[in-house]
Amino acid sequence: MKVVVLAIAVFLGGGCSDLEGLGGPASALVTFEVVATGDLGPLRPAGISSDVSLQIALVWGAQWWTEPFCIVSAESDAVTAVTDAGCRDPFGFVPASVSASVPVTIGASASLALFALPSTDLLVGGISSRVGYASLVLYDDRDGDGTLGLSKSHPTGLTGRGPGQQDTTDSADIVYGASFLTMTAPDQRVAFLQGSFDAASAFYPREGCPEPPDGFSVLSAGGFSAAAGLAASTAGTLPSEDPASCAIQQQPDPLLISIAASAPTDVAEVSCTESTLDGTARYQEPPTDEPDFSGRVTACAGLPSLGGATPPNLTQLVVSGRSTDHCKGLSHYVLRGCAQDVSCAAPDWDLTGNPPSWWPCN
Amino acid sequence: MAGVEASQAPAAGPLSIDANLLLAKPTALGPGLSTGFGIGVTRGRTLAWEARASWSTATESSISWTVTQSDLRLRVGAAVQSTLGRARAGLRVGIGPTIIHETRTRNQGAAANLTGSALGSSSFATLPAGDVEAFVALHVFGPWLFTVSGGPGASIESGNLRGGWISMMGVGWQP
Numbered sequence: 001m002k003v004v005v006l007a008i009a010v011f012l013g014g015g016c017s018d019l020e021g022l023g024g025p026a027s028a029l030v031t032f033e034v035v036a037t038g039d040l041g042p043l044r045p046a047g048i049s050s051d052v053s054l055q056i057a058l059v060w061g062a063q064w065w066t067e068p069f070c071i072v073s074a075e076s077d078a079v080t081a082v083t084d085a086g087c088r089d090p091f092g093f094v095p096a097s098v099s100a101s102v103p104v105t106i107g108a109s110a111s112l113a114l115f116a117l118p119s120t121d122l123l124v125g126g127i128s129s130r131v132g133y134a135s136l137v138l139y140d141d142r143d144g145d146g147t148l149g150l151s152k153s154h155p156t157g158l159t160g161r162g163p164g165q166q167d168t169t170d171s172a173d174i175v176y177g178a179s180f181l182t183m184t185a186p187d188q189r190v191a192f193l194q195g196s197f198d199a200a201s202a203f204y205p206r207e208g209c210p211e212p213p214d215g216f217s218v219l220s221a222g223g224f225s226a227a228a229g230l231a232a233s234t235a236g237t238l239p240s241e242d243p244a245s246c247a248i249q250q251q252p253d254p255l256l257i258s259i260a261a262s263a264p265t266d267v268a269e270v271s272c273t274e275s276t277l278d279g280t281a282r283y284q285e286p287p288t289d290e291p292d293f294s295g296r297v298t299a300c301a302g303l304p305s306l307g308g309a310t311p312p313n314l315t316q317l318v319v320s321g322r323s324t325d326h327c328k329g330l331s332h333y334v335l336r337g338c339a340q341d342v343s344c345a346a347p348d349w350d351l352t353g354n355p356p357s358w359w360p361c362n
Numbered sequence: 363m364a365g366v367e368a369s370q371a372p373a374a375g376p377l378s379i380d381a382n383l384l385l386a387k388p389t390a391l392g393p394g395l396s397t398g399f400g401i402g403v404t405r406g407r408t409l410a411w412e413a414r415a416s417w418s419t420a421t422e423s424s425i426s427w428t429v430t431q432s433d434l435r436l437r438v439g440a441a442v443q444s445t446l447g448r449a450r451a452g453l454r455v456g457i458g459p460t461i462i463h464e465t466r467t468r469n470q471g472a473a474a475n476l477t478g479s480a481l482g483s484s485s486f487a488t489l490p491a492g493d494v495e496a497f498v499a500l501h502v503f504g505p506w507l508f509t510v511s512g513g514p515g516a517s518i519e520s521g522n523l524r525g526g527w528i529s530m531m532g533v534g535w536q537p
Contacts, residue, residue, distance in 0.1 A: 017487030
């Protein structure tokens with residue numbers, strides 16, 4: 001009888017449960033404490049008197065090489081003008097994907113939490129040794145979509161191209177700063193490492209600094225000069241950071257990042273994606289009618305060489321983006337060649353004997 | 363005569379024991395299929411009493427979590443049964459607690475070096491529950507039986523009634 005009473009008590013007394021199953025809130029994988037500093041008033045572009053929604057976005061970086069034209073010695077003032085107008089910082093941070101975005105107030109700390117690891121296409125390296133870096137970007141969400149809009153350059157001659165090569169509109173968002181803008185200035189970057197770190201990795205290198213720890217961390221470095229970076233690239237080595245400028249923050253310590261507000265014209269590139277990541281230039285056939293080059297800077301130049309195969313003895317017309325574009329970029333025209341290889345043996349076009357009447361590079 | 367003997371159950375006592383593989387709807391997890399095993403003892407003729415225990419486990423994932431729930435079902439109840447040739451068929455009702463152990467692991471948490479409750483948690487719950495099963499026990503060889511059963515079940519979690527089902531297949535022994 002006692003057993004029956006006990007069984008009934010157990011049966012009736014149950015029913016309360018702390019089970020969560022597949023529901024319940026997901027815990028953040030990592031949380032960064034971010035502070036934006038500075039006065040945006042004098043930094044706002046003309047015609048902008050207030051912010052729509054000031055936010056901080058975590059932007060994972062892409063592996064990108066600049067095209068050779070932008071780093072070889074300029075052969076003329078005209079070429080220098082084109083590179084100034086059309087080449088982005090060869091050591092700058094290039095965004096690949098925006099991961100998270102939170103509202104922020106200048107001078108107040110904001111918590112930015114990540115609920116997912118960066119996808120593998122954002123990591124560089126093998127499965128046992130891969131790393132990704134991110135920059136925290138301070139921006140005004142002018143279009144109100146809750147995330148940082150990335151933009152692309154606007155090369156000429158995109159009309160009629162296939163999918164993925166159509167011209168796009170610039171984002172209305174205004175960038176005011178980034179924790180990691182370029183390797184030639186002090187930076188604070190978010191790092192995510194899986195496995196061991198490859199010290200020979202040239203993906204946003206920090207030669208001379210301690211290796212990042214496994215998982216999430218915040219790394220600091222003082223930066224190296226552009227001259228040192230180019231010299232190291234020529235020598236096949238990595239430019240060195242000042243070890244005294246290096247720092248690492250890792251969990252469970254708070255991960256603190258500070259972003260100083262800057263003029264949008266100085267930091268806009270951090271939101272500019274690149275269509276071509278491997279440094280190759282896309283060459284175009286000059287059209288019969290002169291393209292609209294208004295607002296762009298043009299120059300005639302030889303084909304650049306970084307010491308490999310000798311390029312064809314051709315003169316190219318290089319065209320910068322428009323001065324009003326959000327992102328810098330270049331367009332290349334040659335009289336003979338193929339789109340992906342100006343040195344191709346069987347050119348897709350050859351106008352060397354009959355160039356268009358407007359062709360300026362004779 | 364040999365054919366008649368083959369179609370009739372051998373003389374057997376009132377006690378039978380069975381052990382089964384189990385498939386069931388997880389008691390509290392929601393989606394998924396819980397797999398495990400169960401044992402039971404039955405005593406009686408047309409009207410019999412029963413005691414059963416079964417354990418099964420199910421694992422399911424969402425974007426954020428991987429959850430494993432193990433269900434331990436303890437039942438006492440009664441059965442109404444009848445002999446049909448070499449088989450014994452009937453209906454049984456059992457009530458009792460279902461003890462659930464849940465482990466939750468945050469997906470990607472280990473790669474992000476999460477620890478403690480941020481990485482995962484475990485908890486127990488005891489829910490009142492009951493099952494109604496139709497069953498067939500077929501005499502195969504001597505006292506050995508092939509058993510199969512299945513039917514709906516229900517449990518009460520935080521005042522809410524949860525429906526379910528359970529099915530088993532295994533062997534029995536009825537001397």
